[in-house]
Amino acid sequence: MNRSKWVLLGLVVLAVVLFFALDLRQYLTLDLFAELYRDNPAETRIIYFVVYVAVTAFSLPGAALMTIVGGAVFGLWMGVLLVSFASTIGATLAFLISRTLLRDWVQKRFGSQLESINQGIEREGAFYLFTLRLIPAIPFFVINLVMGLTPMGWWRFFWVSQLGMLAGTLVYVNAGAQLGLVQELSVQGIMTPGLVISFVLLALFPWCARFALGKARQRTLYRNHPVPKCFDTNMVVIGAGSAGLVSSYIAAAVKARVSLVEKHQMGGDCLNTGCVPSKALIRSARMKHYADQAQHYGLKIPSAEVDFPAVMERVQRVIGTIEPHDSIERFTGLGVDCITGSATIKNPWQVEVNGETITTRSIVIATGARPFVPPIPGLDEVGYLTSDTVWELREQPSRLLVVGGGPIGCELAQAFSRLGSKVIQLDMAARIMPREDEDVSQVVAERFAAEGIEVRVDHKPLQFETDGHSKWLLAEHKGETVRIEFDQLLMAVGRKANTEGFGLENLDVTIRPQGTLEVNDYLQTSYPNIFACGDVAGPYQFTHTASHQAWYATVNALFGRWWKFKVDYSVIPWATFTDPEVARVGLNEMEAREKGLDYEVTRYDISDLDRAIADEEAHGFIKVLTVPGRDRILGVTIVGYHAAELITEYVSAMKHKLGLNKILGTIHIYPTLSESNKFVAGEWKRAHAPQRLLGWVERYHRSLRGD
Structure with a gap:
């Protein structure tokens, strides 16, 4: 850090220290400025303006109070004039201070992580900043400091802030102006119509601003895509994998008209190339392994020979047996209009399939993912x-x-x-x-x-x-x-989301650096009526999370104009079906450390479990992370036989906020693998036994024995 930066840092620190050490906030009061204004109107405006700039420039507390004071002392229009320019100038100074002191270090240290943010700021930084200014959900001083770390120019920051804060300034200053008109400190004096209306506006402003901003952005988005007067269908779903099938099923169940488009096979990757065939293959391989280990079970059998073509044909037979669950016939019977063909999104309201155009109120993209193949020479x-x-x-x-x-x-x-x-x-x-x-x-x-x-x-x-x-x-x-x-x-080496080949290039739909479609908490893409779920949306690429997301995407698409639901990722389990199986829900130790969380670990070795010993599967462990001193579960990892089945008890416990004490108090059948869940809860209980109370109980029992 060069000398000028050290000087600037020293000034900032000095200003903050003096502000709190001298308790300067006590002077930012209505009485002080009102008294000064009566005697010296012009000088008071200048002093107020300078103080306001200093408070916002150094990110000191008191800006909101001073805004109301400005309205009470100077009236509505003079107050708006002073506050508007003082707040913008102060915010810009805070922006420049942050940029001077921290930007180079932050960009150098976290440049790769900030790359997408920087690109977003360069692309639509003005609109993003305007949104933040218009809806004061985040404190303005935080916005000032964070924006200083981005590539946004100071002049753009100044004029966008000036415009963005103007509406909020008007509401706050008006509240202060109405407060300044109160002549009598009583219920009758305070409850004037003007003051009541001002405070109602103050309360409603963020909601009104959010609504107006949403409408304005929606109008901008759709200005080249006029809404049809009528629609062929309520929803078009692109992709008939897990996410697409569940979306279609839910839509049909609530009597919406839904079209499901699939260009390959119904059931998607999970049925045809993923979960189902891999588990069928694993089962055949495990049977061969059991045959090789027969002597451990007291059996003498000839060495099992592998008929590899027959094994692979069995995989296809399993797929064929499950296939009717996801078939066109079944979903047609459920009320879904199933279409075989390639879909192309022409605009937010139109999807073309096999040369025919379908108009729709909403679109759900559920196109899944495919194996990622890195560009290695000679591959x-x-x-x-x-x-x-x-x-x-x-x-x-x-x-x-x-x-x-x-x-x-x-x-x-x-x-x-x-x-x-x-x-x-x-x-x-x-x-x-x-x-x-x-x-x-x-x-x-x-x-x-x-x-x-x-x-x-x-x-x-x-x-x-x-x-x-x-x-x-x-x-x-x-x-x-x-x-x-x-x-x-x-x-x-991983999977890549399918985002090409169905018309997204016709629209400005944002794609994350990871390659998945960018969606908000409601699974909406850049266009509010276009949703995405499953592997194409991430962040988890599991069949069960695809189904989970599909519910939210469908309900929000069909009923979002009245009420929307944020997708819940709080309890997501998954498993790797090796032998031993690995299943997890919540945090593991590595993630807890990365997040800086304190945790306790309770571990139970499955090698001690009677049923595991009887089954010759006495290996693996259960590891539970809990809040220190409490039985609240942060995460569970199970390694062992049927771990994917055993994890379900913890998924339910975390979902319904049940701790290890509840699991310990639940009767588990003997002898079963699920007893291991009770035993790990017992390990936690033993480690947290009330030793002092047990000492008293021990003395009580001694006394009963006459010792």
């Missing part, structure tokens, strides 16, 4: 599989390289390994399952190693090579280049 030459295409295999890979250590990569790596493939799993991170705590990743990695999976972490793929017969990956590991040979390659 196309060696060929690769993804979680979408792996189900086409009918010949088992002898050496399978799985790139990706997340849930999809881990599930498929273990499944193929158990079916007999030699599997190498590679990831750039320091460990597989990097979103989970280290002890969780360690348990899964140790099981993988015990089953013969070669886990290579901290490996960065550089290039793929082939000579027509053999295939290799060149990867960087600890500064050295390593060479990994394989026969088949499975890319499982």
Whole structure:
């Protein structure tokens, strides 16, 4: 920091210290300025103006009070004139102080995180600032300081602030002016019509401003898209995956006319290439594993042979069995107009499908996501599989390289390994399952190693090579280049939202840096009548969260003009279906530390559980995070057999704000795996036993024995 910045910082600190040390706020009163104004009107206006500028420039408390005082002393129009310019000048000075002292450091330290904000400010910063000024939900001094850290120019900040604060200034000054007209300090004196109306306006102003601003923005958004006089349907849903199916089902259930458009297969990724086929494959692999471990159960059976084509055909058979649940016939019977074809959004009110235009009051985008394939040199030459295409295999890979250590990569790596493939799993991170705590990743990695999976972490793929017969990956590991040979390659490094190919380019719909559509708390996109839910919207890409979001998107689309519901992400569970399974809800230790939260950990090892021992599944643990000294649950991680089923009790507990004491007080059937939930609650109770009270009880029992 250069000398000028140190001087400026010193002045700011000195001003704040003097303000509080000398209790200067006591002089920002109606009596003081009223008395000065009677004797020296011109000088009082100047003093008031300078003091107001100083208070706002140094972000000192008292600006709201001074605004009302200005109205009471100077009257409505003079008060508005003085406050309007003084507040804007002071705000601009605060803006410049923040920029001078902090902007370079903040942008250097958090530049990548602020990139999207900076772009937004450059694109529509004036409107964003005007919105904040018009609706005083955030204190103005915070806006002044934060805007100083952005690329917004000072002149734009000045005139937008001047205009944005004018309406609020008028309301506050008018309240002060009406207060100044009160002649008698009594109920009759205070309850004048003008003063009552002023305070009513003061209370209603934020709501009226929000409503007016919303209408103005909506009019601007839709100025090139006139609303049709009538509509073919209430809602068009694009995409028939989990989110789209649930949206359509709810809309039809409440008797709305809804059209569901799908260009590929009903059921989306979950049914056809995701959850259903992967769990079917995992089940076959687990049966093979059980056969290999038969001696642990006192059984002698020949070694089970894997008929790989039959395994993959079974996967397709499972899909076919579930398919009617998501079929066109079923949803047509429910009242949904199912259309097979590619949808194109022409404007906010029109969707074109197969050359025909459908007019609609609202649109729900539920187009899902697809596997992300990074641009690694040589990838196309060696060929690769993804979680979408792996189900086409009918010949088992002898050496399978799985790139990706997340849930999809881990599930498929273990499944193929158990079916007999030699599997190498590679990831750039320091460990597989990097979103989970280290002890969780360690348990899964140790099981993988015990089953013969070669886990290579901290490996960065550089290039793929082939000579027509053999295939290799060149990867960087600890500064050295390593060479990994394989026969088949499975890319499982994440998923990318489907935001292209259905007309969004015709509209100014914002896409987040992560690639998902930007939606607000009500799942609205940039256009209030266009909603998005499921993987295309994020932030969670799970089937159950897609269904969860679909309810909010549909209800808000159909009934939002009367009442809207904010989507609730407070209790979101998920699971990775490896063996052992990993299930979680709420925070883990890593996230709690990142958030700076205090927490306690209670742990129970499932190896002590009778049912787990009987089933030869005595491994894993339950880890519960709670508020220190209390039984309120912050998060739960379960590693073990049927963890995804066991987590449900904690999901319900967190949803309905039940603590560990309630779980401990619930009868659990013996012998079951769910007893482990009771036992971990017992561990917490034992650690928080009232030792002093127990000491008194012990002495009481001694006395009864005559000791």
